[in-house]
Amino acid sequence: MDLRKAAILALVQAVTEFLPISSSAHLVLVRWLLGWDDPGLAFDVALHFGTLLALTAYFARTWTRILGLGIGWRPQEPPRSHPDRDLHANPRLLWFLAAATLPAACAGLALQEAVETHLRSPFVIGSMLVAVGIVIWQAERAGQLRKELDRLPFAGALAIGCAQTLALVPGTSRSGITIAAGLFLGLTRQAAARFSFLLAMPVVLGASLKTGLDLFAADRPAAPELAHLAVGVAVSAVAGYAVISVFLRYLQRSTMAPFVWYRLTFGIIVLVLAGTEL
Numbered sequence: 001m002d003l004r005k006a007a008i009l010a011l012v013q014a015v016t017e018f019l020p021i022s023s024s025a026h027l028v029l030v031r032w033l034l035g036w037d038d039p040g041l042a043f044d045v046a047l048h049f050g051t052l053l054a055l056t057a058y059f060a061r062t063w064t065r066i067l068g069l070g071i072g073w074r075p076q077e078p079p080r081s082h083p084d085r086d087l088h089a090n091p092r093l094l095w096f097l098a099a100a101t102l103p104a105a106c107a108g109l110a111l112q113e114a115v116e117t118h119l120r121s122p123f124v125i126g127s128m129l130v131a132v133g134i135v136i137w138q139a140e141r142a143g144q145l146r147k148e149l150d151r152l153p154f155a156g157a158l159a160i161g162c163a164q165t166l167a168l169v170p171g172t173s174r175s176g177i178t179i180a181a182g183l184f185l186g187l188t189r190q191a192a193a194r195f196s197f198l199l200a201m202p203v204v205l206g207a208s209l210k211t212g213l214d215l216f217a218a219d220r221p222a223a224p225e226l227a228h229l230a231v232g233v234a235v236s237a238v239a240g241y242a243v244i245s246v247f248l249r250y251l252q253r254s255t256m257a258p259f260v261w262y263r264l265t266f267g268i269i270v271l272v273l274a275g276t277e278l
Contacts, residue, residue, distance in 0.1 A: 005036060006043070006228040007235050013047040014054070014239035018197070018247055020136060020176030020259045021266070025125045028170060029270060032122065039228070041211055046229040048208040050236025055201045057237075058244045062087070062198065070094025083194065083248075089150035096154055100161025101202045107165040108207070115168045122274035128171030129267030136180045137260045143183035148191045156185045160195060164203070171267070174200065176259070189251040197244060 012030055016023040031038065056063075062084050068074070069091035078084050087093060163181035167174035175196050182192025 003227060003231055006039070006231040009039065009043070010047055010050060010232045010235035011239050013051065013232075014236040015243055016173075017051050017236075018054075018175055018240060018243045020173045020179055020256065021263055022125075022129060022132075022171050022173035022176065024170040025129060025173075025270075028120060028125060029122070033273075041214060042225060042229060043232055045208060045211050046232035047236050048204055048211065050233040051240050052201070052204045052208055053233070053237040054240030054244060055197060055204065058241055059198060059201070062194075063201070066094050066097070066198070083190070086148040086150035086191070090152065092154070093149060093152075093157075096152065096157035097199055097202070099154070100157045100164070100199055101206075103158075103162045104164040104167070104203055105206055107168060108210075111168055115170075119169050122270050124169065125171035126267045126270030126274060128169055129263045129270065132166075132172050132176050132180070133260045133263030133267065136176055136183075136256050136263070139180040139183035140256050140260075144186040145183065145188050147186045148188060149195060152185070152187065152191075152195065156182075157195075159185065160199065164199065173263075174203070176263075179256070183256075189256065190248055193248055193251050 009027060009030065012026050013023050016026040030036070065084055065087050069087060070093070074088075077088050090096075160178050160181040163177050164174060166172045166177050175193070178196040178199060179189070179192045182195055183189065185192075187195070
C-alpha cells in the first residue's frame, strides 16, 4: 500500500466514522470497488487511534466537566449559550455513559469473529445502509426533538447503548444508530449527536486497545509500514476533528434528511453492484 492509498482510506474513515453513513461499509466498499488489498491490523489500529485523537481533542473540556461532576467536583459553569451547560444539570452523566458502553463492549467481545466472518458481504452492507436510513428517517418524524442531555434518564442512556450494539454489523453506522435512538427518545439533533460522540470515546478506545493487542500477539509492523501508519493517524485525526465540528454546527439548524437520502441511494447502488457480481 502506498501513501496515497493510506491517505484516502484515512480520509474515508474520518468522514464516515462521524457522519451517520457507516465507516465500516465505506472502507470495505472502497477496497472492494478499487480492488485494493486489506491494509491489515496495524493500519486499522492507526485509523482508530486517529479517530480517538479527534474525539479527545474536540471533547477534552466536556470530558473534564463530565468526570468532575461524576466524582462530586463542581467545575465552573459555562455561559448559558454554551453546549456544555446542560451537563451541570445531569451530574450522573459519567455513570450513564459507563453503563451505556457495556452492551456494545460485551457484544463486541462475544460476536466480533462471527461478524467479521459472515457479515461483511456487499448484500449485508447494502441492506443495512437502506434499513438504518429508514430508521433515521422514522426517528426524525417521530422524535419531539426538545430534550437536552440534562433531561436524558438512565434508561434512555442504556437504550442508546443497546442500540449501539447494532453497529457491529457493517453498514449500520455507530453514529447513525445511536443518534436515531436519541431522536426517538426526544433529544434534539445536536444533543443526540453529542451523546453519540461522547459514547464513542470509550468504544473507540476499547476497539483500538483490543486490535492493538491482537496485532502485538500476531506480529509487529515492519519498518516500511511506519510511514503509512503515521499518515493514517494524522489524516484521520485532523479530518475527524473538522467533521465533528462541522456536523454539530450543521445539526443546530438542519435535519438528517441528506444523510437518509445518501444512505438509501448508496445502499441501493451497492445491492445492484453486488447482484451483478453473481
